[in-house]
Amino acid sequence: MKASKDKYKRIPVKSMKRETGELSLMSLPAVIWYILFCYLPLFGIFFAFKQFTPKPGESLIKNLFINSRWVGFDNFSFLFRSADMPKIIFNTLFYNSILLVLGIAIPVILAVFLAELHSKRLSGLVQMVTVLPYFLSYVIVGYCVYGFLATDEGQINHLLRLFGAEAVQWYQSPQYWRFILIITELWKSTGYTMVIFLCAITAIDRSLYESAMLDGAGFMDRVRYVTLPQLQPTIATIFILRIGSILNSDFGLFYQVPLDSNSLQPVTQTLDVYVYKALMQQANFSYSAATSLFQSVVGCILLIAANTIIKKIDADSSLG
Amino acid sequence: MKRYCIIPILIMILFLAGCGTENGSSSDVVKLRWVTYDNGSTPLAAKEVIEAANRVSEEKIGVTVELEFQPVEKINLMMASGEYYDMVFTSSWVNFFDKNASAGLYYDITDLVQEKTPALYDSIGKYWDCAKAGNRIYAVPVLKDMGAEDMYRLNSDYFEGEKGMEIPERMSFEDLEPYLKAYKDDNPDKYPLAMDKAGLPGYLNFLERIVNPIIVIPYDQQDEVKAIPFWECEELMNRYRTLHRWYKAGYIHPDAATIDSTAADKSFPVRGGVAWRGYQGYSNPADWGFNVKTSIYDGPYLSRTSEQGAMIGICAACDEERATACLKYIELLSTDRKFRDILGYGIEGKHFNYLENGTVIRLPAGSDLYNTKLYQTGSVVNASVESVSSDFLSDPDQWKAVFEGYDTDGIYSRTNGFAYDQSAKEDIIAALNAIYSDYAAELRTGTSDPDEVIPKIKERMEKAGINEVTDDINEQLSEWLKKSGQDLSEETED
Numbered sequence: 001m002k003a004s005k006d007k008y009k010r011i012p013v014k015s016m017k018r019e020t021g022e023l024s025l026m027s028l029p030a031v032i033w034y035i036l037f038c039y040l041p042l043f044g045i046f047f048a049f050k051q052f053t054p055k056p057g058e059s060l061i062k063n064l065f066i067n068s069r070w071v072g073f074d075n076f077s078f079l080f081r082s083a084d085m086p087k088i089i090f091n092t093l094f095y096n097s098i099l100l101v102l103g104i105a106i107p108v109i110l111a112v113f114l115a116e117l118h119s120k121r122l123s124g125l126v127q128m129v130t131v132l133p134y135f136l137s138y139v140i141v142g143y144c145v146y147g148f149l150a151t152d153e154g155q156i157n158h159l160l161r162l163f164g165a166e167a168v169q170w171y172q173s174p175q176y177w178r179f180i181l182i183i184t185e186l187w188k189s190t191g192y193t194m195v196i197f198l199c200a201i202t203a204i205d206r207s208l209y210e211s212a213m214l215d216g217a218g219f220m221d222r223v224r225y226v227t228l229p230q231l232q233p234t235i236a237t238i239f240i241l242r243i244g245s246i247l248n249s250d251f252g253l254f255y256q257v258p259l260d261s262n263s264l265q266p267v268t269q270t271l272d273v274y275v276y277k278a279l280m281q282q283a284n285f286s287y288s289a290a291t292s293l294f295q296s297v298v299g300c301i302l303l304i305a306a307n308t309i310i311k312k313i314d315a316d317s318s319l320g
Numbered sequence: 321m322k323r324y325c326i327i328p329i330l331i332m333i334l335f336l337a338g339c340g341t342e343n344g345s346s347s348d349v350v351k352l353r354w355v356t357y358d359n360g361s362t363p364l365a366a367k368e369v370i371e372a373a374n375r376v377s378e379e380k381i382g383v384t385v386e387l388e389f390q391p392v393e394k395i396n397l398m399m400a401s402g403e404y405y406d407m408v409f410t411s412s413w414v415n416f417f418d419k420n421a422s423a424g425l426y427y428d429i430t431d432l433v434q435e436k437t438p439a440l441y442d443s444i445g446k447y448w449d450c451a452k453a454g455n456r457i458y459a460v461p462v463l464k465d466m467g468a469e470d471m472y473r474l475n476s477d478y479f480e481g482e483k484g485m486e487i488p489e490r491m492s493f494e495d496l497e498p499y500l501k502a503y504k505d506d507n508p509d510k511y512p513l514a515m516d517k518a519g520l521p522g523y524l525n526f527l528e529r530i531v532n533p534i535i536v537i538p539y540d541q542q543d544e545v546k547a548i549p550f551w552e553c554e555e556l557m558n559r560y561r562t563l564h565r566w567y568k569a570g571y572i573h574p575d576a577a578t579i580d581s582t583a584a585d586k587s588f589p590v591r592g593g594v595a596w597r598g599y600q601g602y603s604n605p606a607d608w609g610f611n612v613k614t615s616i617y618d619g620p621y622l623s624r625t626s627e628q629g630a631m632i633g634i635c636a637a638c639d640e641e642r643a644t645a646c647l648k649y650i651e652l653l654s655t656d657r658k659f660r661d662i663l664g665y666g667i668e669g670k671h672f673n674y675l676e677n678g679t680v681i682r683l684p685a686g687s688d689l690y691n692t693k694l695y696q697t698g699s700v701v702n703a704s705v706e707s708v709s710s711d712f713l714s715d716p717d718q719w720k721a722v723f724e725g726y727d728t729d730g731i732y733s734r735t736n737g738f739a740y741d742q743s744a745k746e747d748i749i750a751a752l753n754a755i756y757s758d759y760a761a762e763l764r765t766g767t768s769d770p771d772e773v774i775p776k777i778k779e780r781m782e783k784a785g786i787n788e789v790t791d792d793i794n795e796q797l798s799e800w801l802k803k804s805g806q807d808l809s810e811e812t813e814d
Contacts, residue, residue: 054402056425057637063402078747082754083783151574171578172767259578260517262762269758278754285400287750 047289048075075290078278084269089247092270094178095254096246099185103242104235107190111197112223127198130191138188138252145184145257171261178267185253193238200234201227236310236317244303247271247295271295350383350645352406354632355398356696357414358389365666365689373662380659381652383645387663389696399425405635407646409696410459412532412628418739420633421453427634427643430457436644440651443699450627453739455804460650462630464700465596467620467726470522472496473602475589476613478503487613493523494562495617496590500571503589513566514588515576519764522594523559528623528733530740530793534752534786537735539621545734545801547793549786551774563766576765596620597725598718604708620726623733630695653698661704663697666690678716679707738800740793751784 043064050068054060058067079085110130117123133141148155149170157167170176208226217225249270258264275291311318363369366389374384385407390398395415398405410417410426420426433441441448444461451459472491479485483502496513503512513520527536530547537545538553550556566572573579582588586608593602593614603612634646653660661680665672671686680703682691694700701723707714715721742749759777762768 052400053423054400054425055637056399056402056635057404058402060401074747078750081747081751081784083780084755146578169574171575172762260757260761261578262757262759262768263577265758274754277757278750280753280757284746284750287747 044289045293047286048293049073050286051075052284052286071286075286076294078287079275079291079294082274082278084274087266088269088271088274091267092247092249095181095185095249095270098182100239100242100246102182102186103189103193104238106186107194108197108228108231108235110190110194111201112227114194114198115201115227116219127191127195130194132191133188134192136188138250138256141184141188141252142256142259145180146259149180171259172263174264174267177258177264181253181257181268184257185250196238197231197234200231204230232314233317236314237319240303240306240310240319243306244299245295246302247298249273251276348382349378350642352383352385352642352646352649353388353404354385354407355388355390355395355405355409357392357395357409357411358692358696359391362389363690363692365671365685369662369666369671369690372667373659376659376662377649377652380656381645381648383649383652385649387697389692404637406638406642407650408633408635410631410633412625417451417459417628417631417633418453419742421458422739422741422743425633425636426458427636427638428456428458429460429634429643429647432640432643433457433460433647437647437651440647440654443654443702447627449736450624451631459631459633460647461627462632462695462699463654463702464630464695465599465722466627466629467596467622467730468522468525468594468618468626469596469616469620470525470618471593471595471602471614471616473591473593473612473614474499475608475610477610478589480613487615489615491615491617493559493617497562497566499590500566501569504569504571508570510587511571511573512588512590513571514582514585514591515572515765516579516582517577517761517765519761520563520592522592522618523764524556525594525621525626526618527553527556528735529625531742531749531752531789532625534756534781535790535793537733539623539731539733541734545797547790547797549778549781549790551778557770557774560763560766560770563764564769565766567766572766574767577761577767596718596722598715598721600708600712600714601706604712606709620730621733622726622730622736624736624738627736630700632698650698654702657702657704660699660702664692664694664703665706674704675707675710675713677713678704679714680704681707681710735797735800738797740796742789745785745789745792748785748789752781752786752789755780755784 046064049070049072050064051071051074052064052068054063055067082088114123114126117126136144146154149157151157151167151169151171154170156170160167168176170180204227208230209222212222212226249272251272254268254270254273255276258268261268271291275288279287307318366387370385370387378384392414395408397403399408399415399420409415410420412418440460444463447461447463447466448457451457451461474487476487479499479502480487485499485502500512503510524533527533527538527550529536534550535547536550536553536556537547538555540555563572567574567576582591591602595602595614597616599614602614605611632646632650634643638646653663661668661672665680665682666686666689668674670683671690672680672682675681694703701719705714705716705718755777759768759773763770763773
């Protein structure tokens with residue numbers, strides 16, 4: 001530890017600058033990506049307040065700014081035309097808040113246990129197995145789930161019949177799906193988040209644990225007084241980032257996994273699914289821009305609020 | 321959020337990409353960009369086929385085309401971003417004609433087509449009506465099967481051979497039941513009726529669908545013509561009840577509402593289909609492993625929706641010269657059979673051959689590399705008829721019989737020519753679409769009981785404002801009826 005600090009001190013200021021210059025150069029692809037895909041398309045916000053009426057053969061800019069007329073907030077009205085909007089918003093917030101809590105708690109618990117494993121091999125194996133589902137697309141996951149839940153050929157109904165129970169028409173039984181969806185999402189995302197926490201844990205100074213052990217701290221004490229406080233900034237960061245997208249839902253999870261089954265609609269309809277269903281027939285860019293803006297504005301407000309609250313509690317854990 | 325921001329990005333890219341290209345023509349030959357619809361991808365042999373067609377058309381009328389096969393999303397994006405094209409596929413089901421025509425995206429060809437291409441104008445005849453918006457013509461309808469004939473396709477080896485049942489030429493929607501029952505009794509573990517989440521093909525064709533498929537005008541409305549929400553159509557409700565009965569009896573797969581396609585499973589003895597009399601495409605035993613007989617249960621219904629099955633629209637930004645070139649090209653497709661067959665089937669001797677009775681058979685290279693549908697590339701009626709195998713010849717004059725059938729048995733919509741301008745109610749319609757899709761798949765597969773579900777749909781749709789839309793449609797409709805009152809009485813006399 002000491003040796004490495006000395007090493008950094010010895011580097012002259014000039015070459016430091018060169019070094020950081022090279023390092024910032026490495027961020028260039030990311031910067032370009034952000035400019036191209038996040039800042040440049042920002043003018044698309046205008047779509048949300050225009051009735052977009054393109055004329056063929058004219059440029060997009062001209063079509064958007066000259067040929068289309070301002071309609072104020074009219075494009076947002078379709079969102080509130082449906083009497084179900086409270087239910088849709090409830091669903092979105094319900095799943096997102098549960099996944100926000102469980103999606104952090106479970107990976108933290110797993111990471112804490114995994115860090116205690118002495119066998120690096122076993123630890124690596126567990127990481128690989130839990131991260132793997134993250135790379136599957138929801139279309140594939142949807143069919144895997146169907147393999148379990150199909151009425152005739154599904155594995156679960158096979159088991160049920162084996163034990164003499166009656167087969168369940170899963171895709172027509174909404175009461176189970178809140179659990180199925182949450183379990184599916186956790187199965188898919190836990191491993192990935194866990195790895196982030198695992199990295200944070202390995203970065204914790206081992207001497208803290210050694211001194212805790214010398215003071216007679218057991219496993220639970222070490223977790224409580226060393227690991228968790230040290231993990232707090234990471235947890236706070238992930239929490240803040242996720243709360244920003246609380247009105248967004250994973251379309252794959254809520255549309256592909258239930259195979260768009262009509263009966264399940266009361267429990268699977270989130271804002272993104274609703275918008276897809278409403279606009280699939282029409283290709284109305286103004287409406288989709290309006291929805292996107294609505295989600296982003298709400299997300300932005302929540303993000304700033306969460307960050308302010310966390311700043312009050314613990315200034316070190318907040319962003320910026 | 322990610323998904324929505326991808327749209328402006330795509331537009332940006334298209335826009336940036338579009339800046340560079342310029343339509344420069346060096347000689348007198350007019351080169352047209354023609355975008356047609358294709359669900360899959362561009363046929364592999366498209367390039368050489370188009371080149372072959374261009375050699376002919378350049379010599380005959382001095383026009384060549386750059387034909388592109390694009391999926392519906394690309395076409396929608398192209399229309400919405402104002403990208404330049406000359407001719408585009410437009411219809412009642414892909415790249416909606418009514419919406420685009422009333423938005424002024426297509427060239428008004430009313431005068432031009434009569435002046436410059438009288439042969440084309442005469443060949444379409446009364447079917448011009450479906451291409452009108454506000455009494456002006458905005459597209460060229462592709463003459464194909466203009467009316468929908470909905471049919472069941474039954475395994476005749478099994479039903480006629482094994483069970484000794486007779487398959488009539490026509491039956492009613494519900495007459496299918498004994499066939500389903502016979503198969504189910506023999507095979508309790510199987511499901512006789514092929515059904516996926518899209519439902520039985522064409523079961524809605526007996527309705528003129530104004531806001532597809534939520535607000536409809538049934539063909540059999542007796543005295544006054546008006547639009548109604550679909551649940552007020554008793555015939556449709558009965559179909560849903562029948563389907564639900566079949567579902568409960570085990571004639572339909574329990575997961576039908578979530579199944580994407582049943583195409584891979586050839587064992588179903590009963591399927592639905594939409595075609596025309598004399599159509600052989602369902603009957604080739606080599607495709608199915610058994611003989612198939614079709615039995616028509618509906619139609620032919622001729623409506624604006626069905627007649628708009630395929631059309632070619634010309635870009636509003638074209639100048640008169642280019643628009644004329646487009647029309648000349650379409651005219652050539654509609655009058656010159658040899659030329660028409662190139663874009664339809666490929667290169668003679670390589671992709672297809674003529675059979676002795678004048679029909680066409682696709683060669684293996686044609687089936688693999690250029691297996692397009694005729695309606696994608698212009699007039700179907702003017703193309704040679706395809707035979708499915710050399711021992712199973714089609715009638716080369718089948719279209720004559722089909723069009724005569726439309727004139728004699730055709731059940732005509734009384735509102736042909738009426739286009740609903742939905743711009744004022746678009747937000748409600750978006751909400752209605754979302755509500756409808758919450759129930760549609762289970763309703764049309766028979767999974768849900770209509771008497772239980774319809775009241776729920778009704779309540780939600782009424783809250784979303786369906787009555788406002790229906791009133792708006794009926795207002796526009798009565799105005800249209802007043803304006804075209806004369807035409808209408810002539811039509812009903814026919």
